[in-house]
């Protein structure tokens with residue numbers, strides 16, 4: 001957590017729920033934890049950002065990408081790239097809101113607002129880059145927007161266990177442990193199945209399941225697992241439900257380990273062939 005749908009929810013909140021972030025200028029930068037800044041010295045990060053304006057927001061996989069421009073300097077710009085990792089939260093607050101114990105970065109904006117990055121576990125990172133590819137070059141296509149043709153051609157070239165493959169961000173960007181389990185349940189594919197053994201029909205079902213599960217989760221503002229993401233309304237079918245009944249067939253959902261990750265599976269709906 002958070003995975004692609006939760007990051008998309010953060011994007012939509014910052015972009016669509018007033019007061020919105022695009023159009024706001026950064027007046028000053030407060031870095032409370034140096035380790036959160038990646039790729040450049042903190043002084044360069046703060047010096048470059050001050051006076052810049054948030055132009056637009058995009059997402060690739062689990063990364064948020066803010067296009068920054070400096071008013072009056074033609075098309076010159078930079079990209080502020082965030083990865084929230086396990087516990088990062090990025091949100092707008094009135095600027096007088098007090099800094100909390102887990103606050104790592106505060107961008108003081110015009111209009112009496114501040115963009116705050118809180119992260120109890122301190123794994124989240126932010127980069128200021130001339131080109132987003134400087135940060136994102138190792139990622140595969142975005143899992144929500146990958147086309148069936150590209151998905152087919154990428155998976156056909158590989159021989160990997162399917163769950164670790166779905167988690168591999170260089171294969172597809174955005175899927176984590178929760179949605180990998182949900183996608184494989186929806187597709188009726190056992191997590192230990194080798195990609196080499198998938199039929200063209202399996203691959204089509206898997207591709208549809210990726211699109212459908214991620215789209216449903218985006219529309220539900222993500223999933224609220226263990227109270228981490230309070231806005232999320234996505235209802236899981238297998239993740240975290242070991243010992244409970246499968247909603248489809250009634251048999252008991254089990255938890256196994258696949259590539260060091262806890263993995264939830266219905267052995268009837270997802271037979272290991």
Ligand SMILES: [Zn+2]
Pocket residue numbers: 246247248249250251266267268269270
């Ligand atoms: Zn079942």
